[in-house]
Amino acid sequence: MNSKIGIVIRREYLERVSKKSFIISTLLMPILMLAMMVAPALIVSMSTSDSKTIAVIDNSGFIGQHLKNGDEVNFVSVDIPLDSALARTDLDGILLIDGEILTKPSGVTLYSNGASSMSIEMNITSQIEKAIEAHRLKGYNIENLDKILNEVEATVSMQTFRSDQEEGSNASSSVLSYVIGMIMTLMLYMFLLLYGQMVMTSIIEEKNNRVLEIVVSSIKPSQLMMGKIIGIGLVAVTQILIWTVLISVVSGALLPVIIPAEVMSEVSAYNAGTINMATAVNDAEMIQAISIISNVGYVLGIFGFLLLFLIGGFLFYSSIYAAIGSAVDNIQDAGQFQSIVVFPIIIGLVLSMTVVNDPNSSLATIMSMIPFTAPMVMMARIPFGIATWEIILSLVLLYVSFIAMVWVAAKIYRVGIFMYGKKPTIKDLIRWINYK
Amino acid sequence: MDILKIENVSKSYTGHVALNDVSLSVPEGCIYGLLGPNGAGKTTLIRIINHITAPDSGNVYFDGHILNAQDVYNIGYLPEERGLYKKMKVGEQAVFFARLKGLSKKEATQRLKEWFERFDILNWWDKKVEELSKGMAQKVQFIITVLHRPKLLIFDEPFSGFDPINANMLKEEILKLRDAGSTIIFSTHNMSSVEELCDHITLINKSRNILSGKIDDIRNSYSPNRYMLTFNGDVTVLQSALTDLVTYQIESVPQSSDVQMFVDLKENTSLRDVITIANEKVDIRGIVEVKPTINDIFIQAVNSSNQ
Incomplete structure (x- = not known):
């Protein structure tokens, strides 16, 4: 009997893995992901290259001299009335500063020719704030003010250590955890939807094709359903494993090449414990991040959990997808039922985005236990390091609900595959569960 | 020995009885014809035999024992709606x-x-199914x-989609399978193929x-004592002579002066009496028994059970 499931699994697996589209997407996806990470940085560096020219009409006669030109903005002092300045088209903007600015800080107006950017506005306000603050400080007539200010000024870079873990010295980088958490969650989201839908469309196809009639005369419908789910699940696992290998190779071999030598030497010094963050020349956050990413054990650990939650989540959701696929005749009819699946998956994704800001909130803890959202929310939390028992409990709950869900789905499937024509309602599906 | 025995099988879905106390x-x-109008319950019965669905009540015996999951290895099913x-x-x-039917890969x-x-x-071996025509896929x-050389074969409309040459070839294969010892359940709406095979x-x-029942017994039991009398002579004379003995229906034979008369013997009338009388009045060219076609029986039986 079990060997029959094996035959079905083999067919489902080989059919998909040998497809050209699978091979191409498996090899291309990591490249695409890499591009997605690099692209924002590229876009930022390109967009800042053209700086804006802003004319300053300074009625206070004070602020203008304190505005410094930067990468994105050039200030030009003009001595013309606002009306004629507004008529000029060669300017990107006109900054009008009120004469009473020192006592009334709200007296600043920016007339922008075209949309103004948030970063320019922040640049201007912070420069004006600093100028006014400096002016006001001077009013106190403090001796050696400049020297004091220089000594007081500090640029903060924070390191976080976990105090609740045994190897308490392990540095954790929140930013990196945030990024890894988001990537894991997005991957789960993508996999659950993509592969879950694959189960559904494949069942609809079998049903439309009428090949089902032949198959179920040799194998129980529930066995066929399980074989299909497992076969397609193995395709997903194969893809993840290939990606793990690719990413490990990239992070192991490529990182030292891409990253400047002096940064790498600091990373290895940091790993060896010979330097301390406070004395590091380069950005501490970055050193930590690189150190963690190039730690193969850490990467494998994260992927291990990803795999467990992916398999559990996939089995859980794909059994729902299987039940839906069996009940309808075509993809169009599946739409309404699909929201049963898509809705909680999206909720899980949205929750994960808030969860990464506070991974130990009670909302995060509860949602990472409920099977519908557990895979995504838990994967968002894991990079921050949470108690092992929580992860295990979440996994156990997920796998137990998967078994319950398969049982229900098999009952619907068994009836649904022989129903043609009328589109069933949710009520029909529930009634099918109770058929003998 | 019965290869398959269905005992008082009933099956119903919500608000709809698919099988009601069916035994056979x-x-x-043998080649066993399973006939019935659309929606009569044939497919449900076939699914029960294939162990796809279970009956609500009643028993199914296969080869002497209660049908179990292992028996699918000894059953072959060609559904009406089929695909690859x-x-x-x-x-x-x-x-x-x-x-899936239990053969090893090599075998x-x-x-x-x-x-x-x-x-x-x-040369089709390495072709994809989508490249085949419908008839090719049917083969x-x-x-x-x-x-897998099953003991019991179930064919649901096996000839649909075949051209006459291939349909004939298939018919011969089915007969060969029967001769090799397989039992065949044959479900179709094509009554002439039922007469030919079952x-x-x-x-x-x-x-x-x-x-x-047996097809011969059924044909004999349906409208018995009907004959076709072919003769040459005065129709009205014969009509009035036979009017107490039979009910009749007259047809002329084209391109001939012969007349055909279908006669149904009334109760207590023997064929001998009819022949004797007819022989006196007209020239008898021939007389044959008319058995109802399966088509007639089908329509008659369904109509009378609907009333």
């Missing part, structure tokens, strides 16, 4: 189905090559159905078995 026996080695995996290669796919491949050779389709499906039939209407 299929003797080993479109993207899969013909050979691979046939091996897949054969393995399946060997037997398949034999069949493919016999049907002269060996492959037929081979898949019979490959030894036994069961007629299901509105979820009940309304007629079951």
